[in-house]
Structure formats: structure tokens, C-alpha cells
Amino acid sequence: MKNKKFITAVLVLSMMLMGAGYAAWTQDFTVTANVNTGELDIALISDGEVAISTMINDVKTEDTTYASGTVEILSSTYTANVVLDDMYPGAIAEFDVEVENTGTVGIQLDNIGDAVEVDDALLGTYTISAEIATPNYDIAVGETETVHYTVEFVDGDNDTSENLVEGQVELSIPVTYKQYNQ
Numbered sequence: 001m002k003n004k005k006f007i008t009a010v011l012v013l014s015m016m017l018m019g020a021g022y023a024a025w026t027q028d029f030t031v032t033a034n035v036n037t038g039e040l041d042i043a044l045i046s047d048g049e050v051a052i053s054t055m056i057n058d059v060k061t062e063d064t065t066y067a068s069g070t071v072e073i074l075s076s077t078y079t080a081n082v083v084l085d086d087m088y089p090g091a092i093a094e095f096d097v098e099v100e101n102t103g104t105v106g107i108q109l110d111n112i113g114d115a116v117e118v119d120d121a122l123l124g125t126y127t128i129s130a131e132i133a134t135p136n137y138d139i140a141v142g143e144t145e146t147v148h149y150t151v152e153f154v155d156g157d158n159d160t161s162e163n164l165v166e167g168q169v170e171l172s173i174p175v176t177y178k179q180y181n182q
Contacts, residue, residue: 038105040179044080045098045144046071053092060092067091084151087126093151099177100144106180107139112147113173126153130173138180147175 050069053060069084080097087093101107115129128151139145 038179039103040105040107040177041101041103042078042107042177043075043100043102044073044078045100046073046080046096048072050082050084050093050095053094054090055092063091067093069093069095071095071097073097082149082151087151087153089153091153095149097147097149098144099139099147099175101139101141104141106141107177108137108180109145109175110178111174111176113175116173126151128152128173130175139177149173 048071050071051062052064052067052069054063055061066086066088067084068086069082072081072083073079074081082093082095084093109132112130112132115127117127128149130147130149132145132147
């Protein structure tokens with residue numbers, strides 16, 4: 001009976017010592033992680049100039065006799081507002097808008113809208129198109145890419161010198177950028 005008590009006491013003491021030893025060899029810790037996401041943002045840049053030309057004997061020739069134009073960047077809406085004045089059948093307006101990656105992640109061209117052709121009773125037929133001559137498929141932070149726009153008023157049935165286009169034209173071709181790895 002004494003042996004049973006002694007063995008029980010030794011087992012109880014052993015268990016207590018093992019628990020104390022185990023507690024001394026364990027440590028809890030906590031990991032706190034803060035994650036900040038990158039920002040996809042662009043800025044539009046333009047020198048404000050619009051080149052006006054016309055086709056004379058199948059040769060594109062600069063022509064500022066009648067028509068003119070300006071480009072204004074509206075940064076709050078990511079819009080290039082283009083005003084073309086006194087356009088006429090056969091006139092071609094061309095301008096560039098630079099897209100700068102001002103975010104914190106790379107971007108790439110996702111989509112450039114198709115050319116738009118409009119036949120307006122007052123203004124005649126005109127088209128607008130956009131192209132990127134050498135697209136950068138990945139535009140790093142701080143780099144730019146130039147989008148070239150062309151607005152062409154198609155020759156009509158009327159005498160060009162007597163029928164300057166009056167009124168305003170609103171055209172839109174969206175250019176969409178996305179995160180570089182999507």
C-alpha cells in the first residue's frame with residue numbers, strides 16, 4: 001500500500017514537473033500585418049496644339065487658312081477637350097495626347113476604341129480615329145505613351161470654299177488602361 005502511495009505521488013509529481021517544463025518552453029506570439037494596395041492612376045498631357053491639313057492633289061498639306069483647333073486637358077475627368085473651329089470638307093485635324101502613369105503600379109493598354117464615323121445633316125460626314133504608333137505593353141511608373149488622334153471631314157457634294165462647317169462637333173474615342181499583369 002505504501003508502494004502504491006509512493007508510486008502515485010511520484011507520478012503526480014512527475015506530471016506537475018512536466019507541465020511546468022512544458023510551460024517554460026512554449027511562447028505565444030502575434031503577427032500584425034498592414035497591407036497597402038497600389039494605385040492605378042494616369043495623367044493626360046497635351047501641348048494644346050492641333051495640326052490642320054488638307055489633301056491637295058493627293059498630298060497632305062498643312063492648311064491654317066480657315067480651320068484651327070485647341071486641346072485642353074480636364075484632369076478631374078481624365079478628358080482631353082478638343083475644340084475645332086471652322087472645319088470644312090477635306091480638312092484633317094491631328095493632335096496628340098500623352099498618357100503618363102502617375103500611379104504606383106505598372107499599367108498597359110487595355111482597349112482603344114474603334115474609329116467613329118458620323119453623318120450629320122448640318123456638319124457633314126466626319127470620322128475620328130485614335131492610334132498608338134508604338135504601344136508600350138507595360139508602362140512603368142513615371143513613363144508616358146502618346147495617343148495620336150485624327151479627325152477628318154470627308155469631302156461633301158458642296159463647294160468647299162463656300163461651305164465652312166459651322167457648329168460644334170462632339171466626338172469620343174475612349175482609350176482604356178489596366179493594371180499591367182491583368
